[in-house]
Each structure stands twice: as C-alpha cells, then as structure tokens.
Amino acid sequence: MHNFSEYVELINENLFKYLPKSEGLQKTLADAMKYTLLAGGKRIRPVLTLAFCEACGGDLNNALPFACAIEMIHSYSLIHDDLPCMDNDDLRRGIPSNHVKFGEATALLAGDALLTRAFEIILCNETTNLVGAKITIDAASCLARNIGFYGMIGGQVADLENSEKNVNCSKLNEIHNLKTGALIVAASKIGCIAANASKVQIEAAAEYAESIGLAFQIMDDVLDGDSKDKKIEKRKLSYASILETRKSKEIVKKLTQEAIKSLNVFGDNRNFFENLAWQLSKRDK
C-alpha cells in the first residue's frame, strides 16, 4: 500500500492527463473544467478508489481512470452546488467559485461536461483494453447508480425539500447517505471492482465507506457550526441545528468505530483505512 500523499500525487498527475486539451472552439469549457478540478481539494474519494484497489491486491493502474472519473464527478457536484439557484456560494476552496469566474452558463455546462467526461474516461478504449469489459461495466454501472436518482442527486433534491423543515436524525442520516455517502461508497466499491475483488470485499468496503461518509458529513456540520460562517445560516438541514456539538462528536466516534469493524477482511491492509477514518473524524477543517 502507498501512503495518502503518494495517492494524491498520482491522482493529480492523471487528472491532468484525462482533462481535454484547452484549445479550439471548446477552449473556455476546458479552462472552466480545469479551474475547479485542479484547484486543490482533499481527494479523499479517489484515494479510497486507489487504496481499496491495492488492498484487494489489484494493480493501481487499473484503478486510476476510475479514480479520476470519481474526482470529476465530485467537482461537477461542487460546481452545480455553488450556483446561485443552489447554495449561491461565491467562494470555493478560497478562490472565486466557477460561476463567479466563468459566468453561470459556462459553469453549468462545465459541470455537465465533467459529469459526462467521467463516463467517457471509464468507457473509452484505453480503459476497457486495460481492465476488460466486465470491470468496465461494473464500475460504470455502480457509478451511475450511486450518483443518480437513487444516490447523490436524489439526496440533493431531498436536502433542498427538507431544508425548511424539522427533520429527525434518522431522516437526516438517510438524506446524507444519499447526498454525501453514495459517492464515497461508489469510490470505495469501484476500487475493489478494479481489483476484481470478491463480493465480500466489495460489501465490506461499502460498509466502511457508508460509516465514514456519514461521520464526514456530521463533522462538516460541526465545523460549519463552529466557524459560524454564512453557509450554516443558509443551509438549515444540518446536524448542528438538531444536535449539540458534544453529541455530534460522540456519533462521529461511534461511526468511526463501526467503519473500522468492517475492515477485517482486508488483513494488514486495514491499517491504512483505520488511520484515515480516525484522521477524518478528528479533522479541524
């Protein structure tokens, strides 16, 4: 297994490779896609893809196109989330958000283009020749399912609809499992799929991912609440608004412990994921 920053380096190199060239009629579109995709970010999702591939004995090269596709999906979701009709956020990772820099129309299309490019990368000849037809289809199908109606986008609409309502913890969990969890689960499962892993391994990775995904979202809400920035005022649907910080942190700890319990099937390779889960649970930004 490599370490986290080695994975990040590999991902950043390959994201660049998988972006379309910034030239011709589509130059502005390429620039807008690149702007958000290469503007930093923790790269947690694609790191999970690479790490689970290695943990299942797979070749990292087989997981790289999938890891890059997943980060493109994450970027697209951020660009659309920031638009004025959604969260209306002017800043993303400390710089002007995509629509502030390129205008709303181009930002909308850059999001659409990143979403589509993710599938293009997974389904292109280079990838299918590398990993074979079965892995290609299983990965693409898992991704489509988890980011669509029954996953990320479904969660976003549920989030919008319930943001003015009083929801209980169980419903909030359900919404966050879709909105945030589904892509983290897909990233983890697809890493296993790239390694031709067993069903047991794929399911274990999914359980781990679901637990850390929810813990991650609760920590996000706690940190947002602590920083008392404008976001928490706008986004009503937050753990911070229904739970006190101490209680939220307890739940994060419990979820992290649960996540770690799912890891036995990965033998010594479990250490990487165990460390990652604890680090995410104790982060302060």
Added chain:
Amino acid sequence: MHNFSEYVELINENLFKYLPKSEGLQKTLADAMKYTLLAGGKRIRPVLTLAFCEACGGDLNNALPFACAIEMIHSYSLIHDDLPCMDNDDLRRGIPSNHVKFGEATALLAGDALLTRAFEIILCNETTNLVGAKITIDAASCLARNIGFYGMIGGQVADLENSEKNVNCSKLNEIHNLKTGALIVAASKIGCIAANASKVQIEAAAEYAESIGLAFQIMDDVLDGDSKDKKIEKRKLSYASILETRKSKEIVKKLTQEAIKSLNVFGDNRNFFENLAWQLSKRDK
C-alpha cells in the same frame, strides 16, 4: 421496418418504464424528470435509434434501452438550455418550462438526473444481459463522447461564446454539428451498434445523421426567423441572421440530398430514412 408513429409509441411506453418511481424522498425529482421527458416532443432521435437497428437487421428490443437513454439526454439538454442563465425560456412545447414549474434548483438537478439515468439504463444488468458487454460498452462510449466536451456540450459553450460575434457559415456549421448534430449522430450510430452492424453501416448512418442534423438546425433557424418570436432576438447565432430564407432553404435541400446519398448500404430499408429526411426538410414547425 415499422413506421414512425409505431416507433414513437414503443418509445413512449418504454420511457415510462425506465423512469424511476415517483415516491419516497425523491418524489419531486421523479416528477420533475417525468414532466419534461413525457411532455411530448417529436422523438426524432430515439426513432433513428430504433429504425437504424431494424435497418441493420437487429432486434428492436436491443435498441429500446438505448433509444430511451438518448431521449433522456435530449430532455436534460432542453431543461438546462431553458434555465435563466442560459436561454431563459419560460415555455417549452407550449407549457411552462421545467424551472418555471419546479424552481431552478430542482430543474438543474432534474437535468443532471436525466443525464445520469441515461447511463444507468444503458449499463444496468437488464441491458447488458440483453445485448452483451461489447454492445453495451460501444453504445455507452459513443454516447458519452458525442454528448460531452467533443460533442453537444462543447457546441453549447462555443454557441454561447460566439453569439455576440459575426461568424461565417463554416464556423456556424462546425458549432451546430457539435451542438445539435452530435446527439443525432450518436442516436443513429447506436441504433446500428445495437444490431451489431458493420463499420460501413455505422459510418453510413453517421453521415446521414450529420447531414440531416445540420439541415434540421438550419430549418429551426428559418422557422424561428419566420415566427419572429422572442427566441430569435435572444439567440444571435443563427443561420437566419447570416443567410436569407431562400438561401437557407437551398442549403437544407442540398444537405437532404447528401443525406440520402449515404443510404445505399441499407438497401430497401433506405426508404424510411429518405422519407424522414424529406419530411424534416419541409416541416413548418
């Protein structure tokens, strides 16, 4: 070969089947997706998919998931096109457009969900078991390529960027081949792919589709110009603004003749496509 309205009936039945159920947390999202997808429309693209599949000796059932996916892509593009930051159209097919009915945020997400659902349908077990892995990957890959950076979305950004400029006919053709043509080409090629057609057939279908796609767009501009509605005032990048109607209609005729020349490889089945090309070239709405 079936006739046009028989194909449309099949498509409408199956679109309904492939839409997610309108229930649970995602009910509003399902309603918004359905609203635009089932609100009429000529269904030209999915009809091309079914017709080319039959013309190449394929089983219609194999082409149906692809045809439905392509119509979902068309619907998503209309929803995003109508948004205030794009064309800002309040009406679509005579009824309030998606964002007027459901709000901008839900419309944005309904577009994203339809785009994602298209890939989900193509890549699901039901489809891959029906058509096999090779056809699944070839169809999904062709779709991703033609609706992304190097296709539809690339064309939309180029359209935006050039709408205030004086462009010549050749550049306008290039933009429209991306913006409108690429999806029509994908629809036609994927019909052939579903029938396991030869490369020669796939290329012939693509040539036909590119010609009728461009003719279709020029006729759109002529009809928009004739009706002098608000759209032509907003969208500057139009054949109507650089060519007089008589000249535009001549080009449409020439493109239609060219389209028909590509059809020899389909033997007697060419009649369907020949009639369709002439009908599209002479339409008045």
